Amino acid sequence: MICFVNEERCVGCGLCVRVCPLDVFRMVPRDGRRKPVACAVYPEDCMSCFICEEYCPANCLYVSPERSPLHAVWPFHEEIEKTKNGGNK
Amino acid sequence: MIWRGYRVSEWTCDVLMIGAGLAGLTAAWAAAREGARVLVACKGFAGADGVSPFAGGVVLYLLPEDDEDGFLQEHERLNEGLIHPEVLRRVIRQNTSLWQAWGRWGAPLEREIDGSPRRRWLRIGGRSHVPRLAVDSMKMMQFLRRLALRSGVRLLEQTCITRLLQDAGGTLVGAVGFQRQEGKLVIIRAPAVVMASGGCSWRGAHMGQHNVMGDGVAIAARLGAELASMEFCVSYVATCSLFDSHGQCVLAALGGKFRNSLGENILIRHGLPEPAPTHQLALAMVLELLEGRGPIQFDLRGISENERRDWEERFPLVARGLRRTGRDIFAEPVPWFPGFTGSIGGSGGIRWQRLGGETNVPGLFVAGDAAMRTPVTGAGSGITFLNLAWAGVSGLWAGLSAARWARGYLAAGPEWTREAIEEGLKETVGPLERRTGFSSRSLLRQLQQVVVDPCVNFLRTREGLQAALSRIREIRRETEMLRARDWHDLACCHEVRHAALVAEAMLASAVVREESRGWHRRLDFPNRGGPEWEVWTAARLRQDGADMDFEVQLWLPSSLGTEPPEGADDLLRE
Ligand code: SF4
Ligand code: SF4
Numbered sequence: 001m002i003c004f005v006n007e008e009r010c011v012g013c014g015l016c017v018r019v020c021p022l023d024v025f026r027m028v029p030r031d032g033r034r035k036p037v038a039c040a041v042y043p044e045d046c047m048s049c050f051i052c053e054e055y056c057p058a059n060c061l062y063v064s065p066e067r068s069p070l071h072a073v074w075p076f077h078e079e080i081e082k083t084k085n086g087g088n089k
Numbered sequence: 090m091i092w093r094g095y096r097v098s099e100w101t102c103d104v105l106m107i108g109a110g111l112a113g114l115t116a117a118w119a120a121a122r123e124g125a126r127v128l129v130a131c132k133g134f135a136g137a138d139g140v141s142p143f144a145g146g147v148v149l150y151l152l153p154e155d156d157e158d159g160f161l162q163e164h165e166r167l168n169e170g171l172i173h174p175e176v177l178r179r180v181i182r183q184n185t186s187l188w189q190a191w192g193r194w195g196a197p198l199e200r201e202i203d204g205s206p207r208r209r210w211l212r213i214g215g216r217s218h219v220p221r222l223a224v225d226s227m228k229m230m231q232f233l234r235r236l237a238l239r240s241g242v243r244l245l246e247q248t249c250i251t252r253l254l255q256d257a258g259g260t261l262v263g264a265v266g267f268q269r270q271e272g273k274l275v276i277i278r279a280p281a282v283v284m285a286s287g288g289c290s291w292r293g294a295h296m297g298q299h300n301v302m303g304d305g306v307a308i309a310a311r312l313g314a315e316l317a318s319m320e321f322c323v324s325y326v327a328t329c330s331l332f333d334s335h336g337q338c339v340l341a342a343l344g345g346k347f348r349n350s351l352g353e354n355i356l357i358r359h360g361l362p363e364p365a366p367t368h369q370l371a372l373a374m375v376l377e378l379l380e381g382r383g384p385i386q387f388d389l390r391g392i393s394e395n396e397r398r399d400w401e402e403r404f405p406l407v408a409r410g411l412r413r414t415g416r417d418i419f420a421e422p423v424p425w426f427p428g429f430t431g432s433i434g435g436s437g438g439i440r441w442q443r444l445g446g447e448t449n450v451p452g453l454f455v456a457g458d459a460a461m462r463t464p465v466t467g468a469g470s471g472i473t474f475l476n477l478a479w480a481g482v483s484g485l486w487a488g489l490s491a492a493r494w495a496r497g498y499l500a501a502g503p504e505w506t507r508e509a510i511e512e513g514l515k516e517t518v519g520p521l522e523r524r525t526g527f528s529s530r531s532l533l534r535q536l537q538q539v540v541v542d543p544c545v546n547f548l549r550t551r552e553g554l555q556a557a558l559s560r561i562r563e564i565r566r567e568t569e570m571l572r573a574r575d576w577h578d579l580a581c582c583h584e585v586r587h588a589a590l591v592a593e594a595m596l597a598s599a600v601v602r603e604e605s606r607g608w609h610r611r612l613d614f615p616n617r618g619g620p621e622w623e624v625w626t627a628a629r630l631r632q633d634g635a636d637m638d639f640e641v642q643l644w645l646p647s648s649l650g651t652e653p654p655e656g657a658d659d660l661l662r663e
Contacts, residue, residue, distance in 0.1 A: 017270065018134050018246065018247065019133070019134040019137050020133070021132065021138060021297075021299075022133075022299055023132075023247060023270065023580065026270075045581075047296075047297065048332060049297040049299075050409060050410070051134075051137045051142065051297075055137070064413065065331070065333075065409075065410030065413050065414055066414075067331065067333060
């Protein structure tokens with residue numbers, strides 16, 4: 001999951017749902033909340049582009065820049081994965 | 090209206106714009122100013138759609154007093170040919186007047202004290218210094234959204250177009266698609282369509298590009314539009330291994346060095362200029378990795394504090410991501426690798442015949458990355474600052490000509506048949522109705538396996554390409570049996586379907602070009618060809634028995650119309 005919603009602070013404006021280029025969010029009802037709040041229902045599609053965070057008026061979205069592990073399409077993916085956390089080999 | 094239990098919303102307009110990046114919004118604005126009723130359909134949010142918000146503030150800006158001829162020569166050299174000088178000259182000049190006008194209307198540009206757009210100079214390709222504008226791309230896109238809305242453009246957002254509709258005579262009459270968040274089908278009547286839906290990233294690794302999946306290119310190809318220069322649709326831009334970043338070219342121009350595991354500067358090792366054109370850098374990176382001298386580190390320690398701050402302002406989103414990784418790429422070298430950007434950094438797309446974006450399908454116009462860009466950016470990505478310039482200018486021109494076409498056509502009255510709509514809607518909901526079928530995710534992986542691999546792409550051979558092509562055909566046939574879990578996934582299914590078709594056109598075109606230049610590298614034809622290869626490819630989908638197939642032909646630059654539509658400068662004069 002790459003994008004986190006702070007539900008406490010969400011004012012339910014729905015802007016993140018509208019702006020996300022990859023359609024990650026939906027508004028969902030929550031107990032004790034008058035209005036539905038944002039929820040990242042398709043987190044695996046998030047590309048960490050920060051657009052939702054830019055637009056959110058309540059500052060309650062946090063996008064983690066973490067790259068999802070590169071899969072085997074990348075011939076050097078293992079090498080790249082290794083270097084992600086330690087810097088030099 | 091209800092169709093087989095689905096809710097359908099119906100729309101009518103004179104010009105339908107597909108895509109809302111820089112090209113789409115510019116085209117929408119221009120068409121509306123020309124008197125057309127414009128509807129923009131885009132998958133995201135107009136103003137934050139496509140790759141434009143990530144085109145970090147680099148747009149070419151040449152003034153009349155600059156050395157245009159010198160620039161053209163250098164540009165031709167760095168991009169390894171296939172440029173059309175006359176077209177390029179017109180684009181460069183129109184681009185300057187376009188940004189001047191936007192500047193006057195309050196665009197978020199850096200300015201001089203007298204209010205004129207402020208220029209910066211960026212070193213590229215070893216010796217040339219290219220004047221560019223510094224733009225905050227995200228704010229710029231919001232500005233263009235406001236401009237479009239103010240001129241009366243209507244927006245249909247989070248909407249995926251799946252098919253264009255033609256009348257019996259082959260003229261375009263509209264489009265069908267769906268709104269993924271509302272679970273609703275859409276039918277749009279439009280005598281003119283501007284395809285500005287961007288290139289194809291095949292969801293490679295680079296910031297902000299996962300939503301461009303070749304939709305418009307594939308939809309147009311299915312309608313009979315030709316795709317040009319598709320062999321150049323494999324581009325790689327260096328990206329940080331820690332997270333998907335962009336803005337590499339500016340960092341390199343400021344003095345960043347790419348080093349291999351031996352600590353050697355890889356550009357010097359490969360005899361390349363510093364900073365190198367993107368395609369040359371990518372090739373050098375791949376060779377280093379293949380030969381076991383990876384990982385490649387990007388050493389930014391030579392960049393001054395001021396330059397760093399300036400870069401962070403220019404690329405705020407990358408800078409934010411960077412801070413969050415907890416690593417300081419300016420203080421310690423960090424691994425970077427050649428991230429795949431497909432046709433976004435490459436130059437293939439729908440073939441246009443004249444500068445108004447006219448295609449071989451009457452009523453279909455094209456702009457931005459969805460359009461072939463070879464006449465402007467050539468075979469490589471030598472100076473990438475032209476991509477945004479092309480997006481704006483091609484949008485302006487296509488918007489004008491589409492509006493005029495619609496006006497002429499409406500007099501004759503558009504005709505469309507019930508059957509065409511039925512067929513389009515059936516195709517649209519197909520994946521939703523299948524009980525069993527392939528998942529979009531697994532087919533995308535398989536597709537990437539064939540398309541993204543830099544080893545394969547930089548070491549193309551006839552046999553390798555043909556093997557890849559038959560694999561892609563299999564995958565493309567399988568994309569007709571995709572199953573969508575829900576409306577969100579329905580969009581993914583159509584994207585994978587489109588991206589597979591674009592991949593097929595790319596590989597079919599790559600087989601035909603028997604030489605190496607720019608992004609197209611053949612092991613079996615390692616050198617740049619002679620004058621006989623100063624031609625462009627055109628791939629056209631044709632029915633081949635029960636299946637389909639791309640037929641690729643070569644065509645000459647001389648057949649390209651070089652007159653832009655009239656009146657563009659009048660629009661910009663206000
Ligand atoms: S970071 Fe981008 S892709 Fe991810 S949820 Fe936010 S807007 Fe969507
Ligand atoms: S934009 Fe922010 S406040 Fe608005 S719904 Fe989304 S998370 Fe909540």
